[in-house]
Amino acid sequence: MYRYDQYDHQIVKERVAQFRNQVARRISGELTEDEFRPLRLQNGLYMQRHAYMLRVAVPYGLLSAKQMRMFAHIARKYDRGYGHFTTRQNIQYNWIELERVPDILADLASVEMHAIQTSGNCIRNITSDQFAGVAADELLDPRPYIEILRQWSTFHPEFAWLPRKFKIAVNAAAEDRAVVKAHDIGLNVVKNESGEIGFQVLVGGGLGRTPIIGSVVREFLPWQHVLTYVEAIMRVYNEYGRRDNKYKARIKILVKALGVEEFTRQVEAEWADLKDSPSTLTEQELHRVASYFVPPAYEKLSDATALLEQQRTENKAFATWMGRNVKPHKVPGYAIVTLSLKKTGTPPGDATAEQMDFVANLADHYSFGELRVTHEQNLVLADVKQSDLLALYNEAKAHGLATPNIGLLTDIICCPGGDFCSLANAKSIPIAEAIAERFDDIDFQHDIGDIELNISGCINACGHHHVGNIGVLGVDKDGSEWYQVSIGGKQGNDSAIGKIIGPSFAAGQMPEVVARLLDVYVRERHEDELFIDTVERVGIDPFKAHVYGTPIPGHTYQAGEDAYA
């Protein structure tokens, strides 16, 4: 993985000093809260319902065992012994004291980490495929490009005060695991007819209040030009994006207002002036950064097919786990393991300090000391020997990290919601937990098969509800919390936005609503048809008819008051 050189260290060190000074000026009263807010937001520090929340960047979701141990240390020393992995592959701490943030940043800097631009109206942490570098279906490892973009976007002087936040994702695989179409800029690594590498550039995708799938502004951009082209897009957005209404300030609204053709024309005109300038990437720089992402020292192995077959036969639970949580690796004899952070009874994406230390040990022991965070809020060990899978499974199980539910009903994507977030209209974690409890039966989940259930506590859509096969959105009606349900959304190559099925529900009704949606699926499905396929084939009407056909119990039950206070 990428390691800081003297320049990276120096920049991050100076940032810690700068923020320490800003915090001191806030505490002394020299800065008002209004003046301090934009400064702390450039550093991932939000004022939430109960305390400050600090979001730490995990660039493209990749981290070392040492960094994970630092997360555990921070959870113990500065928080309440746990952290929350987010849909942007980052980690958040919920119980932070302002005075201690500079020390946390100094601790993070000691392991080459920071909280730079993890919030605010700037370019955020760039996300990617959690299987980058090991996926069998990728054209190449996209991480060197993302690291180059990360450095370019870090403290960019012109694009720190954009109309709104700005999210970039990069994908280089046949199957898009990075939701690139739902980003302000999505970059797909592609090869042209002459075999040259470049990017297909999409702009103006996004979730939130106005979910839109991104539009292609350029089919092929040679890789050398990626920084200048992104700069051109950013400048057009900074100049012309709306600033009068924060709900209409994302670049997707600008692209829509101008039309894709006119927007593209403006970007190309801006780029004409930047093309071939010194920001054009060199082979040398690409090779330097790529040198940090060379494959680890894999042993020469063949696939452990017979051994695994035998282990699966002897241990049904292991077989079930392998079926859901283990993916093929591009190197023979290795496998990709996803550790589930979605055990029923635990808020989705949460990990305790003990679990963090434990997965760091697993990474050291089984996976070359590296881990990844997925945007589905799970953790990945990307390079596990197939012959180690059973031992790893047994260890993970003992620590509550082997729930065999990856891609299933209880692998719920969920934002922190009203328990923590001051933006939320409604709680989301208790809804996820109630649904998980209702459908805890793993055999039932396996019968239902692949399904994505995503929950957001407000229209900002941190829980990606629009692209959930079942999407749940918390809404506020006359001061109480209600939940709007949509179906038919999906991520991946054919990303789609879900359709709302009708009037919203009380918290207590949600498990039954999901049950009724699943009833219709089980009744209507063709053999081997997934939930999403059935929704696409029969449309939303049969679902609507069944869900609203008879009264739904639980309408008086509201989600518990500040369950996590």
Add this chain to the structure above:
Amino acid sequence: MRKIIKDKAIINDDWQILKLAEGEAPDTVTVPGGKQVVPLQVWLAQKTTLAKRADIGVWLASDERAEQLKEDARSLPLIAVDFPTFADGRGYSIAYNLRARMGFEGELRAIGDVLRDQLFYMSRVGFNAFATREDRSIEDALKGLTDFSEVYQTSWDQKTPLFRRAVRAAAQEA
């Protein structure tokens, strides 16, 4: 006399910023004598007269554009860009465009909601003068110019990206 930061030093400011009062129109307002920084609209409306004076600068609002001074940027001694709020980032692109595209070489001054913590970025995109908010210490604000000693990317102040300037380390052989 008001103090500003210019070329990394605190100096006395001898320019007046002219703002249109209610009821005043760009084409009829009287521009007083002495060093005056006039709104872009006044400049455009009264250019034939004002262009004869050597003591006229122009200020841009954040929703105006560097291109509107395309013909004049090379001859003006001072252009100011207003930041109506700290978080309005348009002024950074206006400054970059004035320097990089319009060939402006005079004093480029940030006015409005200008505070210490913006100065480093502002200096990078081409500002060399800062009328920081008068309710805050200008000596403190000066420190904002030196928050960082190294940068990754190009802007007006640094035309060569770090990867072309420095010999940076590749991964060590395992």
